[in-house]
Structures are given as C-alpha cells and as structure tokens.
C-alpha cells in the first residue's frame with residue numbers, strides 16, 4: 001500500500017540536495033529540458049543547469065531516467081469529508097452530517113493530506129464541508145510541521161442563501177446545516193459571514209449559489225468578493241449555470257466551481273472576465289459512486305461533463321484542475337480517484353500538456369501562491385515530483401509518482417539511488 005513505500009516524517013529536516021533530472025518538464029511554458037540538475041538549498045530551488053556540481057555535503061538524488069515536474073495541485077478538495085458512497089447506511093446527508101464529529105473530520109483530513117502528498121499533490125484548496133472548522137485545524141497542523149501535507153487553503157463554512165445545500169429539511173428539525181454552512185440573505189449578512197470565516201481561520205471564501213430555487217444576486221456576490229478581496233482572500237463559488245452563474249461571474253468571483261450547465265455565452269463571459277473554471281469532471285466510475293444513490297444518471301452526467309470540458313477548452317476559459325473527489329474507499333485511495341479524473345480530461349481530448357498546466361501552475365495561480373510554487377524555477381519552493389513514464393504522452397503516468405519532495409524534504413522515494 002501507499003503508506004508502506006512512503007517515507008513520511010513530519011519532523012525530518014530539509015537537506016540540501018542536487019537532483020539529476022533526466023527529463024525536466026515545465027508545464028507553464030510547455031517545454032521539456034533534458035539532463036538538467038536542480039540544486040535545492042534550505043527548501044528552495046537555488047539553481048537549475050546542465051552541469052551543476054554537488055557542493056560538499058549535499059545529497060545527490062539520481063532521477064536521470066525519470067520525468068521530473070513540479071508538485072501537483074487539486075483546487076477542489078474536501079479532505080475532511082467522506083461523502084458516503086452508495087453502500088453507506090441511511091441517506092448521504094445523514095451519514096455525512098449526523099454521524100461524523102468535527103474531531104473525526106480533523107483526523108480524516110490529516111490522513112488524507114498525508115496520502116495526497118505522497119501521491120504527488122503538494123497544493124490543495126479545500127473548499128468547505130469541514131464541520132466546525134476542522135479544515136482550519138488540519139491546515140495549521142501541517143503548517144506547524146506536526147503532520148506532513150500539501151500547502152493548503154481552506155474555506156471553513158460555506159456561505160449560502162438560507163438552507164445550506166440541503167433543501168427539504170423538515171421545519172421541526174431546526175437549522176441542522178449550520179455546522180457546515182452560514183445562512184446569508186443580504187449583502188450585509190454576506191459580509192458578516194465572510195468576516196466570521198476569516199476569524200475562524202478560512203484562507204479562501206466559498207459560496208454555494210444555486211443549491212435552492214433562490215440564488216444570490218450579482219450585488220450580493222459582489223459584496224462577498226469585495227469583503228474577501230480586501231482581506232486578501234479569493235472567492236470560489238459552487239454554481240451549475242443559468243442566471244445564478246451569470247450573477248456569480250459578473251459579481252467578479254475568482255473561480256466557478258463545477259459549472260456543469262454553463263452555456264457558450266457564459267463561458268465567453270468567463271473568458272472576458274478572466275474567471276477560472278474548476279470543472280470537477282468525474283470519471284464515469286466516480287460519478288456512479290457519488291451519485292448512484294441520489295438518483296443521477298452517472299453515465300449521462302459523465303458524457304455531459306466531457307462535452308462541457310471540450311467547450312470550455314475551445315473557448316479559452318482559464319481552468320484549474322479540481323476534482324471534488326470526496327470518497328474514502330478501501331480499495332482505492334483518494335489520490336487514485338483524483339488521478340482518474342485527470343484521465344477524464346484526456347478522454348475529452350484535452351492535450352496532456354494543457355492538463356499538466358492546469359494541475360500545476362494554474363492551481364498555484366488560483367491559490368495565490370504562484371510567486372512561490374507551481375513551477376521548478378530558481379527562487380521557488382522545492383516542490384518536485386517524478387514519474388518513470390512520460391505524463392506528456394499519457395497523463396495516467398501520474399498514477400505512478402515515485403518521488404516527492406515538498407519544501408526540500410523528501411517525503412517519498414520509491415526508486416531513486418541516493419548517494420552522499
């Protein structure tokens with residue numbers, strides 16, 4: 001299993017290293033350089049060149065046969081959530097909201113963060129559904145070095161019009177969605193909700209715009225964006241399409257999440273406004289597991305997803321890779337589910353180099369960390385992964401990442417010959 005081959009020591013210190021990279025991929029510029037060496041000092045990339053020599057005391061890492069690239073990102077994760085599969089007892093919402101404590105969510109988040117890191121994911125944006133701010137605790141634990149994990153943004157509670165994303169709760173049950181959502185029905189309430197999230201440690205703001213028959217107005221969206229941007233946070237919005245999506249795009253958000261029903265006209269509007277699409281396309285298998293018990297036709301959903309992805313690509317909409325993969329399964333890790341979704345992009349006919357760009361530099365850009373991560377370049381953090389096969393030929397090569405360095409620390413090395 002994954003944990004067996006991983007070296008996961010949160011306390012291990014970054015050691016200066018010289019990595020010999022056989023094929024060095026730069027997804028941002030869509031170039032591959034052969035036989036490059038990367039000098040890593042104090043967790044950062046100090047230099048890249050053809051004939052770099054290892055200074056005394058520096059560890060040499062041989063990846064001469066490998067494809068070396070920047071760490072991957074998932075811009076739409078829920079690492080503290082196990083969205084119950086069709087086999088779960090009770091309804092999905094009961095399983096999710098009633099049976100899982102915030103403590104359980106926190107522990108799950110730490111477990112998933114570690115598993116994602118050793119699979120090659122060095123950046124994630126967690127977009128809510130974390131009970132009482134379990135996501136904040138996971139992020140802080142990683143930042144303190146208590147546990148290994150990716151660089152992370154977290155959204156805290158999702159801000160919605162009255163009712164969260166659970167329409168139809170019986171009146172006598174009360175507002176049981178409040179452990180994951182903040183009701184906000186006016187611009188002022190939205191501003192207050194943004195502030196409350198920031199207070200409790202959110203580092204990105206998430207809205208869900210169209211989970212009920214009513215939705216946010218453009219003015220209300222603008223209030224969220226204004227309040228968040230003034231505090232230095234970006235805004236991600238769950239929305240499928242229609243008038244709600246128009247309000248979200250015109251309101252100036254940073255990313256549309258899902259957007260399954262975006263028309264060509266709305267895609268054009270996103271292109272004009274520079275809005276990111278985080279498409280959360282699912283493999284047919286994942287869609288079946290996720291929606292199989294809530295009445296959606298997984299096959300139709302998958303096919304519509306592929307078609308929408310092609311349209312967005314043709315329209316030149318900015319895209320960052322994000323999956324919504326939220327299941328903890330016994331026979332497949334969450335990282336495997338994520339990487340299957342990358343294959344869905346390939347199935348839609350998008351070129352691997354474009355997919356890699358969306359998985360690296362574009363996620364870093366959307367997360368606001370592009371100046372420090374998302375590429376292998378001097379001055380940036382040493383977040384470096386390697387594969388045996390060429391991911392530019394087949395994106396599925398990413399399913400066999402065999403080397404992961406995060407901030408200069410080797411957190412996985414299942415192939416390299418290391419000499420001192």
Ligand SMILES: [Zn+2]
Nearest residue numbers: 076078127324
């Ligand atoms: Zn989601």
